[in-house]
Amino acid sequence: METITTHQHADLHRDDTAAKLGMWLFIFTEILLFGGLFIVYSVYRFKNPVAFELAHEELSITMGFINTIILLVSSATVAISITAMQKNDRKITLAMLGITLLLALVFLINKYFEWGGKFEHGMYPGSELMKNLSNGDMLFFSLYFFMTGLHGVHILIGMILLGITLVKVKTGAVNSGKYALLENSGLYWHLVDLIWIFLFPLFYLIH
Amino acid sequence: MSDEKIHISPYKSHIMVLLGLIVLTVITVLITSVEMGPYNTTAAMIIASIKGAIVLLYFMHLRFDQKIYGIMVAIVVAIFAAVIVVTFFDYLYR
Amino acid sequence: MEEQTEHKYLPNYLEYRGKYKGLAGWLTTTDHKRIGLLYFYSMMVFFLAGVVMGILMKLELISPGEQIMGAQVYNGLFTLHGLTMIFLFVIPGVAAVYGNFFLPILIGAKDVSFPRLNLMSWYLYIIGAIVVLTSQFMGDGPPDTGWTFYAPYSLKTQTNVVAAVTGAFILGFSSILTGLNFIVTMHRLRAPGMGWLRMPLFAWALYGTGWIQLLATPIVGITFLMVIAERLLGIGFFDPAIGGDPILYQHLFWIYSHPAVYIMILPAMGAITEIIPTFARKTIFGYTAIVISSMAIAFVGYFVWGHHMFTSGMSSTSRWVFSLLTFLVAIPSAIKVFNWTATLYKGSINIKTPFLWAICFIFVFMIGGFSGLVLGSLATDIHVHDTAFVVAHFHYIVFGGTGFAFFAALHYWYPKMFAKVYNPKIANLGLFIFFVGFNLLYFPMFYLGMIGMPRRYYDYLPMFHNANILSTIGSWIMATGLLIVIINLVRARRGTGKEVNDPWDGKTLEWTIASPPIVENFEEIPVVDHGPYEY
Numbered sequence A: 001m002e003t004i005t006t007h008q009h010a011d012l013h014r015d016d017t018a019a020k021l022g023m024w025l026f027i028f029t030e031i032l033l034f035g036g037l038f039i040v041y042s043v044y045r046f047k048n049p050v051a052f053e054l055a056h057e058e059l060s061i062t063m064g065f066i067n068t069i070i071l072l073v074s075s076a077t078v079a080i081s082i083t084a085m086q087k088n089d090r091k092i093t094l095a096m097l098g099i100t101l102l103l104a105l106v107f108l109i110n111k112y113f114e115w116g117g118k119f120e121h122g123m124y125p126g127s128e129l130m131k132n133l134s135n136g137d138m139l140f141f142s143l144y145f146f147m148t149g150l151h152g153v154h155i156l157i158g159m160i161l162l163g164i165t166l167v168k169v170k171t172g173a174v175n176s177g178k179y180a181l182l183e184n185s186g187l188y189w190h191l192v193d194l195i196w197i198f199l200f201p202l203f204y205l206i207h
Numbered sequence B: 001m002s003d004e005k006i007h008i009s010p011y012k013s014h015i016m017v018l019l020g021l022i023v024l025t026v027i028t029v030l031i032t033s034v035e036m037g038p039y040n041t042t043a044a045m046i047i048a049s050i051k052g053a054i055v056l057l058y059f060m061h062l063r064f065d066q067k068i069y070g071i072m073v074a075i076v077v078a079i080f081a082a083v084i085v086v087t088f089f090d091y092l093y094r
Numbered sequence C: 001m002e003e004q005t006e007h008k009y010l011p012n013y014l015e016y017r018g019k020y021k022g023l024a025g026w027l028t029t030t031d032h033k034r035i036g037l038l039y040f041y042s043m044m045v046f047f048l049a050g051v052v053m054g055i056l057m058k059l060e061l062i063s064p065g066e067q068i069m070g071a072q073v074y075n076g077l078f079t080l081h082g083l084t085m086i087f088l089f090v091i092p093g094v095a096a097v098y099g100n101f102f103l104p105i106l107i108g109a110k111d112v113s114f115p116r117l118n119l120m121s122w123y124l125y126i127i128g129a130i131v132v133l134t135s136q137f138m139g140d141g142p143p144d145t146g147w148t149f150y151a152p153y154s155l156k157t158q159t160n161v162v163a164a165v166t167g168a169f170i171l172g173f174s175s176i177l178t179g180l181n182f183i184v185t186m187h188r189l190r191a192p193g194m195g196w197l198r199m200p201l202f203a204w205a206l207y208g209t210g211w212i213q214l215l216a217t218p219i220v221g222i223t224f225l226m227v228i229a230e231r232l233l234g235i236g237f238f239d240p241a242i243g244g245d246p247i248l249y250q251h252l253f254w255i256y257s258h259p260a261v262y263i264m265i266l267p268a269m270g271a272i273t274e275i276i277p278t279f280a281r282k283t284i285f286g287y288t289a290i291v292i293s294s295m296a297i298a299f300v301g302y303f304v305w306g307h308h309m310f311t312s313g314m315s316s317t318s319r320w321v322f323s324l325l326t327f328l329v330a331i332p333s334a335i336k337v338f339n340w341t342a343t344l345y346k347g348s349i350n351i352k353t354p355f356l357w358a359i360c361f362i363f364v365f366m367i368g369g370f371s372g373l374v375l376g377s378l379a380t381d382i383h384v385h386d387t388a389f390v391v392a393h394f395h396y397i398v399f400g401g402t403g404f405a406f407f408a409a410l411h412y413w414y415p416k417m418f419a420k421v422y423n424p425k426i427a428n429l430g431l432f433i434f435f436v437g438f439n440l441l442y443f444p445m446f447y448l449g450m451i452g453m454p455r456r457y458y459d460y461l462p463m464f465h466n467a468n469i470l471s472t473i474g475s476w477i478m479a480t481g482l483l484i485v486i487i488n489l490v491r492a493r494r495g496t497g498k499e500v501n502d503p504w505d506g507k508t509l510e511w512t513i514a515s516p517p518i519v520e521n522f523e524e525i526p527v528v529d530h531g532p533y534e535y
Ligand code: HEM
Pocket: C050, C051, C052, C054, C055, C057, C058, C078, C079, C081, C082, C083, C085, C086, C089, C090, C145, C146, C147, C148, C391, C395, C398, C399, C402, C403, C454, C455, C456, C457, C458, C475, C478
């Protein structure tokens, strides 16, 4: 492990530590945004234990498992891209960012098919079928669509951030002396992964 | 302007962390397919928390960064946990 | 880095010409002082609109029966009044105006850490306000749920709840980003020598506030999203008819909205804490106690939300737990009052307008606080819940607290912000009338609540008539006082300036720089070698 101390005074207005702290604080906000949903989830699961357990069987563990692995790998690739940047290896950085974006896309495609399958069976927010479900089932699927949907939106935001970073690495605006953007997009991407780590057992693995 | 020490994690450590996370994921899936009553959920949540901690410590670099970030994360998690507990004073005893 | 060899003229923030001039210059500014004023002017507009609504409601309540409006209009009016006052005035309130203007100066910085984000917060504020206001004109009429949007009514009413809730969501983001910005600024930009325990207490208050904004606001944000989803997509979260739990809505709403009262009051307390030592000409009593109580309020304030729900049907265990915790949070608030009064003790008090506002603040804040204990204790709350008593209580705390502190701070920092002096006699007269009116307006409501007058009705039984007349007259007196105060300040703004850099002999950093401050506040970043209030 290498340890380097830097002291740059070239650009007075630039404060990478501030940017990073800002990103962390924003991540806290995001955690509590989902936190509200986790509260709702735990209350309703507590009140409808049987319905939740039965309803979850409609979800495919395989799908959820594959998506979990995809996100874990993409988190690792982002982490690697940062290491590569620190080692001033632009090629690997770019490759890893590209792979991350690709994996994110695959995640969304999977999600599309997963949701699509539900929609085909007439199971979507506001559908007749859903209105006629029993209370516990309805809550389960409402939460399922809402939470995975919001998570999907965060995947999109993360992709946009990583996409911008990728372009800036290409143009050299982000480089081994100035890569706060890469670090912070990376942090955000890990957050998206972190949330999924909890969503997966809560929706797919109820027993 | 940055007065932090830069710690570079080697590629290998990222790969190891990833493998660890995947193994834990497999374990959760296996564990939840065994009948353990209410402990299934407990086990799943404990493993998820371990995975989350690993992501925070290694991928998100808390282990190597200044302590302040770690402290903040701990406080945020503690507040959130306490909010859930206090909410359940209602639902547990209603 | 530039070297300051000879003294050159540095433009102040009001006259500075950036890329654009005039209005465009203001709308594209990233100067924290200008952004503070952008908030100030827009907030005053909303505040005055809210005051007009309040006065109209009081006019309706001057006698039993329909006077100037019927039930539906009244319901729409108290909803809009509450939304305006809460989300557009007191939540951004003191922090957005004086926090923006003075936080960087107080800690010896040139600006906040993220100036452009700061401007964006203001735009989000304006956009949110516009979206809230469109709820009045679009769809099927103004929302009539009250600012609390309680389920299931907010899911069932035909009125335009979605727009109002969307607006509130956007306003929440504005608030979050401001808090984030301030926290980072305090971590990163304190002047050399300004350790954490040398920060002025207003800055500390903003620090605590920032954390609440960051950690509480997203909870209500997601709750509002769920309400929107439920209304638009028909997925049930809170509708009991399809298995939802309306009490859970109340939990989520108050998990934010109780801490939100600390978003309103902490910066207000902070501003008062700046004013008291300056006019007592004495260092603040118990600096560390105030810091700790600020943070304790922020922290314990997280776990008392249930005191709004004693009658909602939640479990009796959580009722006494919340009642107990509520009494705990009263302690740090009381500590502050002791600190202020102890600071005054044996001080050589300089009685000036800001000081008088601060004293009035302490008075009404204490009445609000004591009535809060009545509401926080389980048995008595059952009796006065949802009566005029509650309306009196939160106006004493929120209006009496944040509103009074807002004007105290305005009179305190006015000479610094504009380099103008207002007429102190007229200012004091205005305050006097305002104060009398305020108490006449709200105090009778305590009585009305105790004898059982419910809130949120346009009509009432004849037995409540007398006290209501007093209250309505109070609203006119208060409005007169407010008008005098505002006209006095507007006239001063128009008047000729004076060279006043330190009119009150203050000791914090803002009094060491020019009035109005130059664009980047300091010609040279100061080096701090002592605490904030050394007399
Ligand atoms: C001239 C000043 C004001 C007057 C005359 C006034 C009067 C009133 C009246 C009559 C009500 C309705 C009571 C009811 O029927 O339930 C009300 C509600 C309310 N007011 Fe004010 N008020 C004033 C200023 C303020 C300020 C400065 C704030 C906040 C800082 C505020 C916050 C509220 C809130 C949150 C409600 C509750 C709305 C609801 O029930 O949803 N008011 N006010």
